[in-house]
Amino acid sequence: MMIFVYIILGLIALFLSMQFIMVFAAKRTKGKKLNGLSGKLKSLEKNGSAGLVYFFSPSCRACKMQTPVIKDLQKNYKNVFDVDISKDLQTARIFGVKATPTTVAVKDGLISKVFVGFKQQDIIEKQLMEMR
Secondary structure (H helix, E strand, O other): OOHHHHHHHHHHHHHHHHHHHHHHHHHHHOOOEEEOHHHHHHHHHHHEEEEEEEEEEEOOHHHHHHHHHHHHHHHHHEHHHHEOOOOOOOHHHHHOOOOOOOEEEEEEEEEEEEEEOOOHHHHHHHHHHOOO
């Protein structure tokens, strides 16, 4: 019976450590210069640019909560973009995205902040206001 408790505790520890690794890897991309973007995101490579890029996957449970928040923000902000990593994995690689949902703030062609996981609308809007 005790072996099951250890197995469960081990799985919880593994899950938490994987979460920590993903967040740590995302934070290390701060300050990275963006190169090789295409389409609507190309403008983010330039000095004077600012925007948020939201990375999601259709099968991601947390993304299903975050996507409506981002869609609502896109109605009021032209510099909020979304990228479906199942259709555009190359862009996710350029940004160093390892997990979804991830929202990346870009200013002057550099990654300025990375949010991993679900974030409430007011947190994302605050970031947009800081980038102005």
